[in-house]
Amino acid sequence: MARPARLTKTGLAEKLSPVFERYGYDGASLSMLAAATGLSKASLYHHFPRGKEDMALYALAHAGARLQKLILAPLAGKDDPRDRLEASLAGTGRYYGGDIPHCLMNSLLLGEGRVLFADRIATAVTAWRQGLMAALSDSGVLGAEADSWAREMIERIQGALVLCRVSGTREPLETCLDALISELPLS
Amino acid sequence: MARPARLTKTGLAEKLSPVFERYGYDGASLSMLAAATGLSKASLYHHFPRGKEDMALYALAHAGARLQKLILAPLAGKDDPRDRLEASLAGTGRYYGGDIPHCLMNSLLLGEGRVLFADRIATAVTAWRQGLMAALSDSGVLGAEADSWAREMIERIQGALVLCRVSGTREPLETCLDALISELPLS
DNA sequence: GTCTATACACCGATAGAC
DNA sequence: GTCTATCGGTGTATAGAC
Numbered sequence: 068m069a070r071p072a073r074l075t076k077t078g079l080a081e082k083l084s085p086v087f088e089r090y091g092y093d094g095a096s097l098s099m100l101a102a103a104t105g106l107s108k109a110s111l112y113h114h115f116p117r118g119k120e121d122m123a124l125y126a127l128a129h130a131g132a133r134l135q136k137l138i139l140a141p142l143a144g145k146d147d148p149r150d151r152l153e154a155s156l157a158g159t160g161r162y163y164g165g166d167i168p169h170c171l172m173n174s175l176l177l178g179e180g181r182v183l184f185a186d187r188i189a190t191a192v193t194a195w196r197q198g199l200m201a202a203l204s205d206s207g208v209l210g211a212e213a214d215s216w217a218r219e220m221i222e223r224i225q226g227a228l229v230l231c232r233v234s235g236t237r238e239p240l241e242t243c244l245d246a247l248i249s250e251l252p253l254s
Numbered sequence: 255m256a257r258p259a260r261l262t263k264t265g266l267a268e269k270l271s272p273v274f275e276r277y278g279y280d281g282a283s284l285s286m287l288a289a290a291t292g293l294s295k296a297s298l299y300h301h302f303p304r305g306k307e308d309m310a311l312y313a314l315a316h317a318g319a320r321l322q323k324l325i326l327a328p329l330a331g332k333d334d335p336r337d338r339l340e341a342s343l344a345g346t347g348r349y350y351g352g353d354i355p356h357c358l359m360n361s362l363l364l365g366e367g368r369v370l371f372a373d374r375i376a377t378a379v380t381a382w383r384q385g386l387m388a389a390l391s392d393s394g395v396l397g398a399e400a401d402s403w404a405r406e407m408i409e410r411i412q413g414a415l416v417l418c419r420v421s422g423t424r425e426p427l428e429t430c431l432d433a434l435i436s437e438l439p440l441s
Numbered sequence: 442g443t444c445t446a447t448a449c450a451c452c453g454a455t456a457g458a459c
Numbered sequence: 460g461t462c463t464a465t466c467g468g469t470g471t472a473t474a475g476a477c
Contacts, residue, residue: 074442093281094365097471109473110443118471176419177361178281189420215433218417219410222430226413230405232363233376243409246402261460284453296455297461305453 079104079114080122080129087126088169092180095119120183123175127184130171131191137162142198148206149253155202156244159224168240170228196221206253220247266291266301267309267316274313275356279367282306307370310362314371317358318378324349329385335393336440342389343431346411355427357415383408393440407434 082104086095100122101108115121137158142151163170172188175181199217208216227243269291273282287309288295302308324345329338350357359375362368386404395403414430 090280090365091278093277094279096469098469106442107444108471109445112472113442170416172420173416174364176416177364178277181419185420185422192417192420218426218429219433222410222413222417222426223406224413225416226409226411229357229360229363229412229416230379230409232368233359233372233379235372239405239409242405246406283451285451293460294462295453296463299454300460 074114076114076125077129077132080125083122084126084129084171085169087123088171088174091174091177092119092123092183093178095123123180123184124187126171127175127187133162134191134195139194139198142202148202149251151202152199152206152251152253153248155199156248160241160244163224163228163240166237167235168228168231168237170225173225173228192221203252208252212252216252223247261301263301263312264316264319267312270309271313271316271358272352272356274310275358275361278361278364279306279310279370280365282310310367310371311374313358314362314374320349321378321382326381326385329389335389336438338389339386339393339438339440340435342386343435347428347431350411350415350427353424354422355415355418355424357412360412360415379408390439395439399439403439410434 083100086099086103090096090099097108097111097119100119101111104111106114111122112118115125138155141154141158144151172191175184176188196217199220200213203213203216204210223243224240224247227239230239231237233239270287273286273290277283277286284295284298284306287306288298291298293301298309299305302312325342328341328345331338359371359378362371363375383404386407387400390400390403391397410430411427411434414426417426418424420426
Protein backbone atom coordinates (compact mmCIF):
# COMPACT_ATOMS: atom_id res chain seq x y z
CA MET A 68 0.00 0.00 0.00
CA ALA A 69 1.09 3.58 -0.64
CA ARG A 70 3.09 5.12 2.17
CA PRO A 71 1.05 8.00 3.61
CA ALA A 72 2.58 11.27 4.73
CA ARG A 73 3.04 11.32 8.46
CA LEU A 74 0.32 13.95 8.86
CA THR A 75 -2.61 13.39 6.52
CA LYS A 76 -5.75 15.47 6.53
CA THR A 77 -7.58 12.29 7.47
CA GLY A 78 -5.26 11.76 10.40
CA LEU A 79 -5.86 15.31 11.54
CA ALA A 80 -9.63 15.02 11.09
CA GLU A 81 -9.55 11.95 13.33
CA LYS A 82 -8.06 14.04 16.12
CA LEU A 83 -10.29 17.07 15.52
CA SER A 84 -13.55 15.12 15.48
CA PRO A 85 -13.75 14.29 19.19
CA VAL A 86 -13.46 17.98 20.07
CA PHE A 87 -16.32 18.98 17.77
CA GLU A 88 -18.36 16.01 18.99
CA ARG A 89 -18.06 16.95 22.66
CA TYR A 90 -18.20 20.74 22.42
CA GLY A 91 -20.11 21.51 19.23
CA TYR A 92 -18.98 24.01 16.63
CA ASP A 93 -19.25 27.14 18.76
CA GLY A 94 -17.85 25.46 21.84
CA ALA A 95 -14.78 24.00 20.14
CA SER A 96 -11.98 26.57 20.43
CA LEU A 97 -8.82 26.69 18.38
CA SER A 98 -6.85 26.14 21.57
CA MET A 99 -8.66 22.83 22.17
CA LEU A 100 -8.29 21.84 18.53
CA ALA A 101 -4.59 22.67 18.56
CA ALA A 102 -4.07 20.70 21.75
CA ALA A 103 -5.96 17.72 20.31
CA THR A 104 -3.74 17.58 17.24
CA GLY A 105 -0.50 18.42 19.01
CA LEU A 106 0.02 21.36 16.63
CA SER A 107 0.05 25.08 17.27
CA LYS A 108 -2.84 27.25 16.21
CA ALA A 109 -0.73 28.71 13.43
CA SER A 110 0.11 25.23 12.10
CA LEU A 111 -3.57 24.36 12.02
CA TYR A 112 -4.10 27.33 9.73
CA HIS A 113 -1.45 25.96 7.43
CA HIS A 114 -3.51 22.77 6.99
CA PHE A 115 -6.93 24.42 7.11
CA PRO A 116 -6.58 27.90 5.57
CA ARG A 117 -10.19 28.82 6.17
CA GLY A 118 -9.92 28.12 9.87
CA LYS A 119 -12.39 26.39 12.12
CA GLU A 120 -15.00 26.00 9.41
CA ASP A 121 -12.50 24.04 7.30
CA MET A 122 -11.62 21.87 10.27
CA ALA A 123 -15.26 21.02 10.91
CA LEU A 124 -15.76 20.25 7.22
CA TYR A 125 -12.90 17.77 7.28
CA ALA A 126 -14.24 16.24 10.48
CA LEU A 127 -17.60 15.87 8.75
CA ALA A 128 -15.96 14.30 5.70
CA HIS A 129 -14.19 11.85 7.97
CA ALA A 130 -17.47 11.02 9.69
CA GLY A 131 -19.11 10.52 6.30
CA ALA A 132 -16.40 8.08 5.25
CA ARG A 133 -16.82 6.09 8.47
CA LEU A 134 -20.60 6.11 8.01
CA GLN A 135 -20.10 4.71 4.54
CA LYS A 136 -17.69 2.03 5.66
CA LEU A 137 -19.27 0.87 8.91
CA ILE A 138 -23.00 1.43 8.37
CA LEU A 139 -23.86 1.85 4.68
CA ALA A 140 -21.54 -0.63 3.00
CA PRO A 141 -22.86 -3.59 5.04
CA LEU A 142 -26.38 -2.69 3.91
CA ALA A 143 -25.53 -2.80 0.24
CA GLY A 144 -24.39 -6.38 -0.30
CA LYS A 145 -26.31 -9.21 -1.89
CA ASP A 146 -26.42 -11.41 1.19
CA ASP A 147 -29.53 -12.22 3.13
CA PRO A 148 -31.13 -8.84 3.99
CA ARG A 149 -31.39 -9.83 7.65
CA ASP A 150 -27.65 -10.45 7.79
CA ARG A 151 -27.02 -7.10 6.11
CA LEU A 152 -29.20 -5.23 8.58
CA GLU A 153 -27.61 -6.98 11.53
CA ALA A 154 -24.14 -6.24 10.19
CA SER A 155 -25.06 -2.58 9.74
CA LEU A 156 -26.39 -2.31 13.28
CA ALA A 157 -23.22 -3.94 14.58
CA GLY A 158 -21.29 -1.37 12.53
CA THR A 159 -23.44 1.35 14.07
CA GLY A 160 -22.24 0.26 17.50
CA ARG A 161 -18.64 0.60 16.30
CA TYR A 162 -19.31 3.89 14.53
CA TYR A 163 -20.54 5.35 17.81
CA GLY A 164 -17.59 4.28 19.93
CA GLY A 165 -16.28 5.49 23.26
CA ASP A 166 -17.50 5.36 26.83
CA ILE A 167 -19.99 8.14 26.12
CA PRO A 168 -20.81 7.93 22.43
CA HIS A 169 -21.34 11.22 20.63
CA CYS A 170 -22.74 11.99 17.19
CA LEU A 171 -20.74 14.63 15.32
CA MET A 172 -23.65 15.42 13.03
CA ASN A 173 -25.88 16.02 16.04
CA SER A 174 -23.30 18.19 17.81
CA LEU A 175 -22.75 20.32 14.72
CA LEU A 176 -26.48 21.06 14.48
CA LEU A 177 -26.39 23.65 17.27
CA GLY A 178 -25.78 27.35 16.87
CA GLU A 179 -23.63 28.57 14.02
CA GLY A 180 -22.87 25.00 13.00
CA ARG A 181 -26.47 24.43 11.96
CA VAL A 182 -26.25 27.31 9.52
CA LEU A 183 -23.02 26.05 8.02
CA PHE A 184 -23.52 22.29 7.89
CA ALA A 185 -27.22 21.41 7.98
CA ASP A 186 -27.34 20.67 4.25
CA ARG A 187 -24.41 18.30 4.35
CA ILE A 188 -25.78 16.53 7.42
CA ALA A 189 -29.21 16.16 5.86
CA THR A 190 -27.61 14.52 2.84
CA ALA A 191 -25.84 11.96 5.01
CA VAL A 192 -28.99 11.17 6.97
CA THR A 193 -30.93 10.71 3.75
CA ALA A 194 -28.32 8.27 2.46
CA TRP A 195 -28.53 6.32 5.71
CA ARG A 196 -32.30 6.19 5.54
CA GLN A 197 -32.31 5.07 1.92
CA GLY A 198 -29.72 2.39 2.62
CA LEU A 199 -31.90 0.98 5.38
CA MET A 200 -35.00 1.20 3.20
CA ALA A 201 -33.31 -0.69 0.39
CA ALA A 202 -32.27 -3.55 2.65
CA LEU A 203 -35.73 -3.70 4.19
CA SER A 204 -37.35 -3.70 0.76
CA ASP A 205 -35.03 -6.50 -0.38
CA SER A 206 -36.27 -8.54 2.54
CA GLY A 207 -39.83 -8.22 1.30
CA VAL A 208 -41.06 -5.43 3.55
CA LEU A 209 -43.55 -3.29 1.65
CA GLY A 210 -42.52 0.20 0.54
CA ALA A 211 -44.47 2.24 3.06
CA GLU A 212 -43.50 0.01 5.94
CA ALA A 213 -39.85 -0.03 4.88
CA ASP A 214 -39.92 3.75 4.81
CA SER A 215 -41.34 4.14 8.28
CA TRP A 216 -39.04 1.46 9.69
CA ALA A 217 -35.95 3.11 8.26
CA ARG A 218 -37.05 6.40 9.77
CA GLU A 219 -37.80 4.80 13.12
CA MET A 220 -34.45 3.04 13.27
CA ILE A 221 -32.49 6.27 12.79
CA GLU A 222 -34.81 8.09 15.16
CA ARG A 223 -34.29 5.53 17.91
CA ILE A 224 -30.53 5.40 17.44
CA GLN A 225 -30.28 9.19 17.63
CA GLY A 226 -32.55 9.26 20.66
CA ALA A 227 -30.49 6.57 22.35
CA LEU A 228 -27.37 8.68 21.77
CA VAL A 229 -29.06 11.59 23.54
CA LEU A 230 -29.87 9.29 26.47
CA CYS A 231 -26.23 8.16 26.50
CA ARG A 232 -25.20 11.76 27.11
CA VAL A 233 -27.83 12.01 29.85
CA SER A 234 -26.63 8.89 31.67
CA GLY A 235 -22.96 9.18 30.82
CA THR A 236 -22.84 5.58 29.60
CA ARG A 237 -23.06 3.51 26.41
CA GLU A 238 -25.91 1.46 27.78
CA PRO A 239 -28.87 3.18 26.06
CA LEU A 240 -27.22 2.72 22.67
CA GLU A 241 -26.41 -0.95 23.24
CA THR A 242 -29.93 -1.64 24.49
CA CYS A 243 -31.40 0.19 21.51
CA LEU A 244 -29.32 -1.70 18.95
CA ASP A 245 -30.23 -5.04 20.54
CA ALA A 246 -33.91 -4.09 20.55
CA LEU A 247 -33.79 -3.04 16.90
CA ILE A 248 -32.28 -6.35 15.85
CA SER A 249 -34.91 -8.32 17.71
CA GLU A 250 -37.76 -6.19 16.34
CA LEU A 251 -36.75 -6.19 12.68
CA PRO A 252 -39.95 -6.77 10.69
CA LEU A 253 -38.49 -9.68 8.77
CA SER A 254 -39.87 -13.10 8.09
CA MET B 255 -54.28 36.34 41.62
CA ALA B 256 -51.20 38.09 42.96
CA ARG B 257 -49.90 40.83 40.74
CA PRO B 258 -46.44 39.80 39.54
CA ALA B 259 -43.55 42.23 39.25
CA ARG B 260 -43.12 43.37 35.70
CA LEU B 261 -39.91 41.41 35.38
CA THR B 262 -40.09 38.04 37.09
CA LYS B 263 -37.31 35.49 37.05
CA THR B 264 -39.77 33.23 35.25
CA GLY B 265 -40.39 35.88 32.63
CA LEU B 266 -36.67 36.29 32.14
CA ALA B 267 -36.10 32.53 31.97
CA GLU B 268 -38.68 32.37 29.21
CA LYS B 269 -36.63 34.78 27.14
CA LEU B 270 -33.28 33.19 27.98
CA SER B 271 -34.34 29.63 27.16
CA PRO B 272 -34.52 29.97 23.38
CA VAL B 273 -30.93 31.21 23.29
CA PHE B 274 -29.62 28.25 25.29
CA GLU B 275 -31.76 25.89 23.22
CA ARG B 276 -30.39 27.07 19.90
CA TYR B 277 -26.76 27.72 20.83
CA GLY B 278 -26.03 25.46 23.80
CA TYR B 279 -24.32 26.60 26.97
CA ASP B 280 -20.93 27.42 25.47
CA GLY B 281 -22.43 28.98 22.37
CA ALA B 282 -24.84 31.28 24.18
CA SER B 283 -23.02 34.55 24.82
CA LEU B 284 -23.99 37.23 27.30
CA SER B 285 -24.49 39.60 24.38
CA MET B 286 -27.14 37.28 22.90
CA LEU B 287 -28.75 36.71 26.28
CA ALA B 288 -28.85 40.45 26.96
CA ALA B 289 -30.37 41.11 23.55
CA ALA B 290 -32.98 38.39 24.08
CA THR B 291 -34.11 39.91 27.37
CA GLY B 292 -33.83 43.53 26.30
CA LEU B 293 -31.52 44.19 29.24
CA SER B 294 -27.85 45.13 29.35
CA LYS B 295 -25.24 42.63 30.41
CA ALA B 296 -24.82 44.48 33.71
CA SER B 297 -28.56 44.28 34.41
CA LEU B 298 -28.51 40.55 33.77
CA TYR B 299 -25.90 40.25 36.50
CA HIS B 300 -28.23 42.06 38.85
CA HIS B 301 -30.83 39.32 38.35
CA PHE B 302 -28.39 36.43 38.07
CA PRO B 303 -25.41 37.24 40.29
CA ARG B 304 -23.51 34.07 39.37
CA GLY B 305 -23.69 34.89 35.68
CA LYS B 306 -24.37 32.58 32.79
CA GLU B 307 -24.52 29.47 34.95
CA ASP B 308 -27.34 31.03 36.98
CA MET B 309 -29.19 31.97 33.82
CA ALA B 310 -28.99 28.42 32.49
CA LEU B 311 -30.18 27.06 35.84
CA TYR B 312 -33.24 29.27 35.72
CA ALA B 313 -33.87 28.26 32.12
CA LEU B 314 -33.66 24.63 33.24
CA ALA B 315 -36.04 25.27 36.12
CA HIS B 316 -38.47 26.88 33.71
CA ALA B 317 -38.19 23.88 31.40
CA GLY B 318 -38.78 21.57 34.36
CA ALA B 319 -41.95 23.43 35.29
CA ARG B 320 -43.23 23.20 31.74
CA LEU B 321 -42.37 19.49 31.61
CA GLN B 322 -44.35 19.01 34.79
CA LYS B 323 -47.35 20.94 33.54
CA LEU B 324 -47.57 19.80 29.92
CA ILE B 325 -46.19 16.26 30.00
CA LEU B 326 -46.13 14.81 33.52
CA ALA B 327 -49.35 16.17 35.04
CA PRO B 328 -51.53 14.66 32.29
CA LEU B 329 -49.98 11.27 33.01
CA ALA B 330 -50.85 11.36 36.69
CA GLY B 331 -54.64 11.55 36.70
CA LYS B 332 -57.11 8.80 37.40
CA ASP B 333 -58.71 8.81 33.98
CA ASP B 334 -58.42 6.04 31.48
CA PRO B 335 -54.66 5.42 31.06
CA ARG B 336 -54.98 5.65 27.28
CA ASP B 337 -56.49 9.11 27.58
CA ARG B 338 -53.72 10.13 29.95
CA LEU B 339 -51.00 8.91 27.59
CA GLU B 340 -52.62 10.61 24.63
CA ALA B 341 -52.98 13.85 26.60
CA SER B 342 -49.32 13.68 27.60
CA LEU B 343 -48.19 13.13 24.03
CA ALA B 344 -50.33 16.06 22.92
CA GLY B 345 -48.66 18.09 25.68
CA THR B 346 -45.29 16.92 24.40
CA GLY B 347 -46.12 18.48 21.05
CA ARG B 348 -46.85 21.76 22.80
CA TYR B 349 -43.81 21.50 25.06
CA TYR B 350 -41.60 21.28 21.98
CA GLY B 351 -43.04 24.28 20.17
CA GLY B 352 -41.70 26.45 17.38
CA ASP B 353 -40.99 25.91 13.70
CA ILE B 354 -37.82 24.00 14.54
CA PRO B 355 -38.37 22.45 17.97
CA HIS B 356 -35.36 22.32 20.27
CA CYS B 357 -34.81 20.49 23.54
CA LEU B 358 -33.06 22.61 26.17
CA MET B 359 -31.93 19.56 28.10
CA ASN B 360 -30.35 18.13 24.97
CA SER B 361 -28.63 21.39 24.04
CA LEU B 362 -27.19 21.80 27.53
CA LEU B 363 -25.61 18.35 27.34
CA LEU B 364 -22.72 19.53 25.15
CA GLY B 365 -19.40 20.86 26.36
CA GLU B 366 -19.20 22.64 29.67
CA GLY B 367 -22.96 22.38 30.08
CA ARG B 368 -22.77 18.63 30.45
CA VAL B 369 -20.45 18.99 33.40
CA LEU B 370 -22.69 21.53 35.10
CA PHE B 371 -26.18 20.20 34.41
CA ALA B 372 -26.08 16.48 33.61
CA ASP B 373 -27.34 15.48 37.07
CA ARG B 374 -30.31 17.80 36.94
CA ILE B 375 -31.19 16.69 33.43
CA ALA B 376 -30.93 13.01 34.34
CA THR B 377 -33.35 13.61 37.20
CA ALA B 378 -35.91 15.17 34.86
CA VAL B 379 -35.59 12.37 32.34
CA THR B 380 -36.05 9.79 35.08
CA ALA B 381 -39.23 11.51 36.25
CA TRP B 382 -40.54 11.52 32.69
CA ARG B 383 -39.76 7.85 32.27
CA GLN B 384 -41.38 6.90 35.55
CA GLY B 385 -44.47 8.91 34.75
CA LEU B 386 -44.86 7.06 31.48
CA MET B 387 -44.22 3.72 33.17
CA ALA B 388 -46.88 4.38 35.79
CA ALA B 389 -49.53 5.20 33.20
CA LEU B 390 -48.58 2.16 31.16
CA SER B 391 -48.72 -0.05 34.24
CA ASP B 392 -52.13 1.35 35.15
CA SER B 393 -53.34 0.28 31.74
CA GLY B 394 -52.33 -3.29 32.47
CA VAL B 395 -49.02 -3.45 30.64
CA LEU B 396 -46.64 -5.74 32.52
CA GLY B 397 -43.73 -4.20 34.43
CA ALA B 398 -40.91 -5.15 32.08
CA GLU B 399 -42.87 -4.14 29.01
CA ALA B 400 -43.96 -0.86 30.58
CA ASP B 401 -40.33 -0.12 31.37
CA SER B 402 -39.09 -0.76 27.85
CA TRP B 403 -42.01 1.15 26.33
CA ALA B 404 -41.39 4.19 28.49
CA ARG B 405 -37.76 4.15 27.49
CA GLU B 406 -38.59 3.72 23.83
CA MET B 407 -41.08 6.59 23.85
CA ILE B 408 -38.53 9.07 25.23
CA GLU B 409 -35.87 7.69 22.93
CA ARG B 410 -38.03 8.17 19.85
CA ILE B 411 -39.15 11.65 20.85
CA GLN B 412 -35.57 12.75 21.43
CA GLY B 413 -34.48 11.17 18.18
CA ALA B 414 -37.30 12.88 16.33
CA LEU B 415 -36.14 16.21 17.77
CA VAL B 416 -32.67 15.57 16.35
CA LEU B 417 -34.23 14.86 12.95
CA CYS B 418 -36.19 18.10 13.24
CA ARG B 419 -32.91 19.98 13.50
CA VAL B 420 -31.61 18.05 10.49
CA SER B 421 -34.60 18.86 8.32
CA GLY B 422 -35.37 22.28 9.75
CA THR B 423 -39.03 21.38 10.26
CA ARG B 424 -41.44 20.09 12.92
CA GLU B 425 -42.49 17.21 10.75
CA PRO B 426 -40.39 14.41 12.31
CA LEU B 427 -41.75 15.23 15.75
CA GLU B 428 -45.37 15.33 14.63
CA THR B 429 -44.97 12.05 12.75
CA CYS B 430 -43.31 10.46 15.77
CA LEU B 431 -46.02 11.54 18.19
CA ASP B 432 -48.76 10.27 15.88
CA ALA B 433 -46.93 6.95 15.49
CA LEU B 434 -46.51 6.59 19.24
CA ILE B 435 -50.21 7.12 19.87
CA SER B 436 -51.17 4.53 17.29
CA GLU B 437 -48.63 2.02 18.58
CA LEU B 438 -49.43 2.26 22.28
CA PRO B 439 -49.51 -1.32 23.62
CA LEU B 440 -52.94 -0.91 25.16
CA SER B 441 -55.96 -3.12 24.95
C1' DG C 442 5.62 22.77 7.84
C1' DT C 443 6.40 24.28 12.29
C1' DC C 444 6.85 27.67 15.54
C1' DT C 445 6.58 32.38 18.62
C1' DA C 446 4.60 36.61 18.73
C1' DT C 447 1.00 39.40 17.97
C1' DA C 448 -3.50 41.85 16.17
C1' DC C 449 -7.94 43.01 17.27
C1' DA C 450 -12.70 41.58 18.43
C1' DC C 451 -15.50 39.62 21.72
C1' DC C 452 -15.86 37.00 25.92
C1' DG C 453 -17.67 36.90 30.90
C1' DA C 454 -17.69 39.89 34.61
C1' DT C 455 -17.43 44.30 37.52
C1' DA C 456 -17.50 49.40 39.00
C1' DG C 457 -20.04 52.98 39.88
C1' DA C 458 -23.28 56.78 38.25
C1' DC C 459 -28.15 57.66 38.07
C1' DG D 460 -32.95 48.26 38.81
C1' DT D 461 -30.92 50.17 34.87
C1' DC D 462 -27.27 51.91 32.45
C1' DT D 463 -22.28 53.17 30.29
C1' DA D 464 -17.71 52.24 30.65
C1' DT D 465 -14.26 49.26 31.44
C1' DC D 466 -11.44 45.21 33.18
C1' DG D 467 -8.51 41.10 32.16
C1' DG D 468 -8.80 37.07 29.47
C1' DT D 469 -9.65 34.40 25.48
C1' DG D 470 -11.48 34.05 20.88
C1' DT D 471 -10.09 33.65 15.77
C1' DA D 472 -6.76 34.80 12.72
C1' DT D 473 -2.18 36.51 10.80
C1' DA D 474 2.99 37.85 10.30
C1' DG D 475 7.17 36.32 9.74
C1' DA D 476 11.39 33.70 11.51
C1' DC D 477 13.38 29.14 11.09
